[in-house]
Every structure is written in structure tokens, then in C-alpha cells.
Amino acid sequence: MSVxxxxxxxxxxxxxATVSRVINCSNLVTPETTERVRKIIQDLNFVPNNSAIHLKxxxxxxxxxxxxxxxxxxxxxxxxxxEELLVENDKELLVANTDFHSTxxxxxxxxxxxxxxxxxxxxxxxxxxxxLESLVQNRIPVVTTDHYRTGSGMSDIVVDFAEGxxxxxxxxxxxxxxxxxxxxxxxxxxTSRVRRESFLDAVVKxxxxxxxxxxxxxxxxxxxxxxxxAKILSQPELPTAIVTANDLTAIGALRTAHARGxxxxxxxxxTGCDDIAMADIVYPPxxxxxxxxxxxxxxxxxxxxxxxxxxxxxGKQYTLPTRLVVRQxxxxxxxxxxxxxxxxx
Amino acid sequence: MSVxxxxxxxxxxxxxATVSRVINCSNLVTPETTERVRKIIQDLNFVPNNSAIHLKxxxxxxxxxxxxxxxxxxxxxxxxxxEELLVENDKELLVANTDFHSTxxxxxxxxxxxxxxxxxxxxxxxxxxxxLESLVQNRIPVVTTDHYRTGSGMSDIVVDFAEGxxxxxxxxxxxxxxxxxxxxxxxxxxTSRVRRESFLDAVVKxxxxxxxxxxxxxxxxxxxxxxxxAKILSQPELPTAIVTANDLTAIGALRTAHARGxxxxxxxxxTGCDDIAMADIVYPPxxxxxxxxxxxxxxxxxxxxxxxxxxxxxGKQYTLPTRLVVRQxxxxxxxxxxxxxxxxx
DNA sequence: GTCCCTAATGTATACGATTACATTGCTGCT
DNA sequence: AGCAGCAATGTAATCGTATACATTAGGGAC
Numbered sequence: 001m002s003v004x005x006x007x008x009x010x011x012x013x014x015x016x017a018t019v020s021r022v023i024n025c026s027n028l029v030t031p032e033t034t035e036r037v038r039k040i041i042q043d044l045n046f047v048p049n050n051s052a053i054h055l056k057x058x059x060x061x062x063x064x065x066x067x068x069x070x071x072x073x074x075x076x077x078x079x080x081x082x083e084e085l086l087v088e089n090d091k092e093l094l095v096a097n098t099d100f101h102s103t104x105x106x107x108x109x110x111x112x113x114x115x116x117x118x119x120x121x122x123x124x125x126x127x128x129x130x131x132l133e134s135l136v137q138n139r140i141p142v143v144t145t146d147h148y149r150t151g152s153g154m155s156d157i158v159v160d161f162a163e164g165x166x167x168x169x170x171x172x173x174x175x176x177x178x179x180x181x182x183x184x185x186x187x188x189x190x191t192s193r194v195r196r197e198s199f200l201d202a203v204v205k206x207x208x209x210x211x212x213x214x215x216x217x218x219x220x221x222x223x224x225x226x227x228x229x230a231k232i233l234s235q236p237e238l239p240t241a242i243v244t245a246n247d248l249t250a251i252g253a254l255r256t257a258h259a260r261g262x263x264x265x266x267x268x269x270x271t272g273c274d275d276i277a278m279a280d281i282v283y284p285p286x287x288x289x290x291x292x293x294x295x296x297x298x299x300x301x302x303x304x305x306x307x308x309x310x311x312x313x314x315g316k317q318y319t320l321p322t323r324l325v326v327r328q329x330x331x332x333x334x335x336x337x338x339x340x341x342x343x344x345x
Numbered sequence: 346m347s348v349x350x351x352x353x354x355x356x357x358x359x360x361x362a363t364v365s366r367v368i369n370c371s372n373l374v375t376p377e378t379t380e381r382v383r384k385i386i387q388d389l390n391f392v393p394n395n396s397a398i399h400l401k402x403x404x405x406x407x408x409x410x411x412x413x414x415x416x417x418x419x420x421x422x423x424x425x426x427x428e429e430l431l432v433e434n435d436k437e438l439l440v441a442n443t444d445f446h447s448t449x450x451x452x453x454x455x456x457x458x459x460x461x462x463x464x465x466x467x468x469x470x471x472x473x474x475x476x477l478e479s480l481v482q483n484r485i486p487v488v489t490t491d492h493y494r495t496g497s498g499m500s501d502i503v504v505d506f507a508e509g510x511x512x513x514x515x516x517x518x519x520x521x522x523x524x525x526x527x528x529x530x531x532x533x534x535x536t537s538r539v540r541r542e543s544f545l546d547a548v549v550k551x552x553x554x555x556x557x558x559x560x561x562x563x564x565x566x567x568x569x570x571x572x573x574x575a576k577i578l579s580q581p582e583l584p585t586a587i588v589t590a591n592d593l594t595a596i597g598a599l600r601t602a603h604a605r606g607x608x609x610x611x612x613x614x615x616t617g618c619d620d621i622a623m624a625d626i627v628y629p630p631x632x633x634x635x636x637x638x639x640x641x642x643x644x645x646x647x648x649x650x651x652x653x654x655x656x657x658x659x660g661k662q663y664t665l666p667t668r669l670v671v672r673q674x675x676x677x678x679x680x681x682x683x684x685x686x687x688x689x690x
Numbered sequence: 691g692t693c694c695c696t697a698a699t700g701t702a703t704a705c706g707a708t709t710a711c712a713t714t715g716c717t718g719c720t
Numbered sequence: 721a722g723c724a725g726c727a728a729t730g731t732a733a734t735c736g737t738a739t740a741c742a743t744t745a746g747g748g749a750c
Binding site: 014015016017018021028029030033052054055056057058 | 727728729730731732734735736737
């Protein structure tokens, strides 16, 4: 099909070994020979076949990334930086999207195995670790997020929600909020549980309160946020501020609130999490927790790089800090009795 | 490193050929043998090495997609669907992001060559077609967008901006707008030129007017839209409606307009293009042109599939229709003199 | 029983690059 | 001159899979 090294070799009147040496910049070749071979490579537009290289030396130079939602800017922004890191290091990126389905996660893992990727970054945190076993078994390093488990060849990046939620709650407390609601992520994901528990922890520790009907499940997407907000608003009494599991959820909540005629933040404060670009664009701009995509991508790469060097090394746990970003979706608590009565519309 | 077919063969007491036949479901193998081999494959968690397969039969089963902006939802939504199509067909996707830099486009093309992808979808439309040559030369089918050129092994998908812009302009005309502004895309891209000219064409054909200072370059991103809007607002006279090259641009324009105290659409109407999910979420929701991601992804895949079957076949030109979606960012033209004076702030 | 045909399996090579090892020719030292 | 030693290049095996071709065995037709 396309040109091979042997053809180059034939034309240049050398052996394929010499051509290989030229390509890999071995210093065992005469400058003249190098020059001649280089020219022919140029002329014929020769590009080496990566599969052959892979087959020979066992490294595919491809990393895989498995994410739950390709339309969530937090992930695409992370992927973008991760991809840049890989390209800088002459590696390639395979993207798999799961839409939060565990069957699709399993299929994705299988795809990664098929392509013999050099490492897998798992940005989703389903409970089942089953498919990960097969990766480790095939000596492919893995880095997970909020998985709270490490092992041989398995690292984990933990987002510091404990600290983050504490900051959010503290910020709301300083604005005189006492009754907080929470819209979480999809049930069944470790990361959802962690976010919710971190929130509750902070609420209790700081002496504020929440209650059953104010804590609702979402799906990490706008729709889920909208629906969850509607549920909360159907309660007889309302919290003065609502903390959410991510920015998309917050945006959905914002939307429902607007539709019901609530003013943000005068009537109710809402916070997000992630600090996606959109957070600063919606109305009103979201108070949220920044999670640095740059740092995240860097940690993912670092964890896999270390893992690739020594597959059997025990994985490490990395911590990803958060930073409170205050914008206009939070404001002083409305000065009515607490918990205040539901507004009649 | 990991298990190979030969090891399976040895354990099953058959030849590697038989194992290969079992895997590829040849009907030349006894059910008993098949069963036995299958079991061992299961037990050992064997996954064939795709690079070896690729090397043998010349198909990598990987498609590449080169996009200008991985953070633009229009592209990620398209990628998501495209990826699903590929996975359904047991193919893999390589994503390359160029950030609109032509050097990065060239590098991306080279990456695609290195990995010997079976086809490349180019969602960016730089003027230079140079790197495409090398793809065609290596018999890799290519599908471009708004490139307005086809060739052997090169198909093109053309978004029907002529019709789309006509619909937008007609919609604005029906709202009594006569003076329209336009915020375009990055200078130097074919698609930017096409969008601008389609707009101007429609304006002229429908007897409306525009003028030099109202037609400003953007960058297909929010920032560019903001900046461009600021430029337009610095004109002594203002249009009553502004058409933009894509939704992100429109969102940026919206933002600047809000910051300057303009009400949308009472003071000025703004339209977008793409109908990304965000278009319905910003305030006010954008009147825009829907470009079906589903159809787009389908066409990309179709074009490459056909190209893969017969590389030398002449490429085809596909047309992607647009559909006007009216929301709240457009309204009746303000009933002042036209063109109206700039509001003093 | 012989022959042929077919089903089932085995053997061996090719794909394209890398690389250990072999070879060649030259320089320079004694 | 003879030989060590090194630089430059060549030879050939290898990675894991697919497959053309070879082989074997069994069954039916005569």
C-alpha cells in the first residue's frame, strides 16, 4: 500500500537497517548516507508504520481516556489539555465515552485492551471495579478518579471535596444562610456519594442544617439539575441556598428557578462545582468550586507515565485541590423567618 | 507481555491457525475444538493484538477526526455521535485538536499518517490544502467540511449557509429589521468567507442593508464575539440586529451587549448558528440555525466508509441542511429612525 | 479395496520495523 | 607487514496475526 522502509532502502542502495538507523538518528551512519536516505524519505513522503513499531517493541504509544459525558465541558477541557500533553510526548489519545452506562464502560475497557494502549485514564467512577482487573492483569497502568482505591499499577486522583464543600458551606454561612439544599450526582457512583457526604459533613460541622426533601439526586447534567430543582421547589418549606454536584447541575437548577419566577440570588442562592467556562456566562454567573483542568490532566499523565515505567509499582493516591470562586449566584440569605415559607406564585 | 495466540494454541493442543479460525468464526472448525479454544481464551483473558492484525491486513480500523476547537460544544456533540457510529462498527477514533492553528493541523495530519488511520474527517477548513495531499497520496480517504473541493478520495460536506442565512435574514426582515450587522469567524478560513458572503448575499437579495463598520471578524469563540460586539457598539450608528457566525460568537456578543446595558431583543436582536445545547440556556435563549450533529456525523462516516471501499473513487459533495430555530434573542426592530442613533450610556 | 472428495487441522510465510550479531574495510600501532 | 580495533553497513530473526498451501483422515461411490 504505502511506502515501506525496504523500498526506501532499495532506492538508496542500503539495507533496511541503515534506513532504520537514519530514522532513529543513530550516530552509526555516515552523514552522506544519512543525507541521501533523508532525501529519499522526503521525496517519497515516507511515514513509518506505527503498528509495526508497536508490534516490535511492545509500546503502542497510545493512551486511552474513558469519560462519562463528552458534552460536559469539564471533561472536554480536561481532554484537550491531556491531549496536548500526550502529543508533546509523541503519544496518541483514544477517547471513549460511556454516557454513565457501566456496560459501555466495560466495552470501552475492552477496546483499550484491543488496542493495547499504554495506559488508561478513567474519569468515571462506577462502583464495579471488575473491568479494571483485566487492565491490571494485562499490565496496563490505570489511573482513576475518586475511586478511593489504589493497587499495583492502579493510581487514583482524589478531588478534595471535603475541603471544597467546607469552603462552599462556609461561604454560604458567611452570607447568613442556615438552611441548605443539595442536588447530587447520579446514584451509584462513588463520586456522587463522596460529594453528598462531604456536603453533609460540612453542614453538620459548621452548625447549619439541611433536611431530607432538600437533598435530591441529579445526573451531572443540565436536565437532572432542572428536575431536581423542581422537586426541591415542590417542598412545603425551602432552603435559602442550594449546593450542587457540578456546574451543569447548577445551570439546570438555575433554569428551573428562573422559570418559577425566582430571582437568583435574592430569593435563593445556588452554587456549582467545576468552574467550567459556561459558569461565568450564564445568568447570573455561578459561584462555584474551581477544579484545575490543567492540574488534573497533569496528574493523569504523571500517574500513567510513572505506571508505564514500572507496571508493578504500587499506585499512588494524588489529591486535586479545589478553589472557591465567588460570583453572583450567591448572595445574602433573604431575611425572612427560617426556614421560610414557599413563595406562592 | 500479554498472552498470544500461540500460547493459546499450545495449551489447547492445536495450531495457531486453528485458534485464529476460532476467533474469526471460520466454519472450518469442529464445534468441540471451538468450544475448547473458546474456554481457554476466556480463562486466560486473551485479547488479540490489533497492531498485529493491522500489520497483516493493512486496515487499522481507526478513523481520525481533526477539529479546531475541542471546547466548542458543536464539535464535541458531533464527535460523540461520530464515535458511537464508529464503535458500532468496531472502529476506533483518534481525536486531534488544532486550536485553529494551521501548524497544528499539519502535525495532526502527520499523526494520522503515522497511525495509518483508515480515514480522516477534517472539521476545520484552512485555506491550505497541502497536508491533505499527503493523505490522498497515502490512499487515506478524507472528508472535509466547507472546503468546496472534492477529488479522488476526497469528499466534502457543505453546510447550506446560503439557505440558512437567507432564512435568518428573512426572519429578521419579517420582524421589520432593515439594518443588519454581522460577526464572522476567523479570517483566512473558507468557512468564514462562506458564512459572510452568504449573509451579504441574503441581505442584498432581500433588499436590506448593512455597512462596513457593522461587519466584524470574530474567532468562532466567545471572546471573539465579545470583542467584535464591542467594536460594532463603538460605531456612531448601530444596526438593529446582528447575525453571527456561530453560537459561541453570539453568546459573546450577548455578553458585551448586556454589559453595555442593552436589552436583548428589545434594543437589539442577535442570532447564532449551530444550535448548541447552550443556545437554549443562555439568557435570552438564542434564535439560531440548527445544524444536525446526527446528520453531520452520519455524513462524515458515510463519506469515509465509501472512500475506504474504493480509495480511488472520486469524492462526493454532500449537503448539510440548516433549520431556523426561533427563540427569544430576536424580536421586533425598535421603532426608532433607521439607522438609529447610538444609545448614550 | 481403491479412488476421490471434503472436512479439519497443521505448516510456514508475510506484514514493516527494530536490533543483536555478522561482516567489511579502513586506520594506525608495533 | 600484520593485526587490533573501530566505524559503517548488512543479515536475519523477531513481534502476533492471518492465510495460502500442505497434510491427514474419514466417508461414500464404484
